[in-house]
Amino acid sequence: MKTGLNHLFIPGPTNVPDRVRMAMNVPMQDMRAPDFGELTLPLFAGLKKIYRTKSAEVFMLPGSGTGAWEAAITNTLNEGDTVLMSRFGQFSHLWVDMAERLGLNVQCVDVAWGEGVPVEKYAEILKADTDGKIKGVFATHNETATGVTSDIAGVRAALDSAGHDAMLYVDAVSSLGSIDFRMDDWGVDLAVSGSQKGLMLPAGLGILAASQKAIAASKTCTTKRCYFDFADMMNLNSGGYFPYTPPTQLFHGMRESLAMIEEEGLDNVLARHTRLAEGVRRAVEAWEGCSLCAVNPKWYSDTVSAIVVPETIDARDVISMGYSRYNTSFGSGLTKLAGKVFRIGHLGSLNEVMCIAAIGSAEMALADAGARIELGSGVAAAQAWYRDAAAQPIKMAAE
Numbered sequence: 001m002k003t004g005l006n007h008l009f010i011p012g013p014t015n016v017p018d019r020v021r022m023a024m025n026v027p028m029q030d031m032r033a034p035d036f037g038e039l040t041l042p043l044f045a046g047l048k049k050i051y052r053t054k055s056a057e058v059f060m061l062p063g064s065g066t067g068a069w070e071a072a073i074t075n076t077l078n079e080g081d082t083v084l085m086s087r088f089g090q091f092s093h094l095w096v097d098m099a100e101r102l103g104l105n106v107q108c109v110d111v112a113w114g115e116g117v118p119v120e121k122y123a124e125i126l127k128a129d130t131d132g133k134i135k136g137v138f139a140t141h142n143e144t145a146t147g148v149t150s151d152i153a154g155v156r157a158a159l160d161s162a163g164h165d166a167m168l169y170v171d172a173v174s175s176l177g178s179i180d181f182r183m184d185d186w187g188v189d190l191a192v193s194g195s196q197k198g199l200m201l202p203a204g205l206g207i208l209a210a211s212q213k214a215i216a217a218s219k220t221c222t223t224k225r226c227y228f229d230f231a232d233m234m235n236l237n238s239g240g241y242f243p244y245t246p247p248t249q250l251f252h253g254m255r256e257s258l259a260m261i262e263e264e265g266l267d268n269v270l271a272r273h274t275r276l277a278e279g280v281r282r283a284v285e286a287w288e289g290c291s292l293c294a295v296n297p298k299w300y301s302d303t304v305s306a307i308v309v310p311e312t313i314d315a316r317d318v319i320s321m322g323y324s325r326y327n328t329s330f331g332s333g334l335t336k337l338a339g340k341v342f343r344i345g346h347l348g349s350l351n352e353v354m355c356i357a358a359i360g361s362a363e364m365a366l367a368d369a370g371a372r373i374e375l376g377s378g379v380a381a382a383q384a385w386y387r388d389a390a391a392q393p394i395k396m397a398a399e
């Protein structure tokens, strides 16, 4: 019998705060009512703040992050177009796979899993592309499979230094609202996200921001599309409406989650993710024989840590022990990393003590799976860090 809380430490879906859950408990409503925009229009405005964009269009597409990937591609790229992508984990892999299946000519740079977007290589390739064959440059901001965050400003700089005109496509599914993301400053043209990660909502919405350049491209793009067509969406979104029945419950939830982010202050939300992540990293460092999959601190992700277990044990056992004995869900090692890695998702509605619980649970599960780690070593390392961090004053947005 499981009592108490299930401890959800996967990198999405994340914990939905009670405030958000309760906000969604409302009767069905008329999505063509004259006042429907009062619910939806502020959401577009709120999302723009999180994307840090003034000029982009934001779409809320029924679906998930993967649907928003597809919307980004089919609205702006034609079959046979050449795109530059890189692959260093399961999510960047799936994006390449989608681009190929949609008929793009993918120039893919394969990178070791544990590293990120190869900015220098991108710069070289873009410089060499003097006749502008490359129409899109793709970058996975936070590779959730390996816990690696890439340098999107660096990708923008690579484009600029080559004087290259390609559009910049960023997967921000597991970074938006949790890791610094700057749509306008970084000149991002299409930025994909979803509802169930940093935005602390149930799954069900693909979120997409498109620059004016991307919107202009969608007007001449001839790729067949219908459900996710930008023009249909924009036509109705401007009044707060949708071309088909939208998930109003999620909108009520989003109104609350955006309010929570606003109250805490986006900068504070980002700083909290860094603080919580650092505690997890210190715990991993304290665990003998364990290490992060991310090979360099510049790539450490503040939303998910992929933890390489000692070779003598199977990470799948850690995950199953965590779930069956301690009521804790950890993320699994995906494809290549199966058995080698388990992941602690630390994004969304979380605090220090919740992370301590995850670390303590992981220690028990690691020991049960046969790892010779010292119980309490990671917890102690994280406690020391969180105590130090708590002693620093935190500036609240409301102050």
Ligand SMILES: *Cc1c(COP(=O)(O)O)cnc(C)c1O
Pocket: 012, 064, 065, 066, 067, 091, 140, 142, 143, 144, 171, 172, 173, 174, 194
């Ligand atoms: C979760 C995730 C996706 C897929 O999103 P879905 O909402 O599951 O379709 C894509 N990219 C990254 C980086 C993710 O973390």
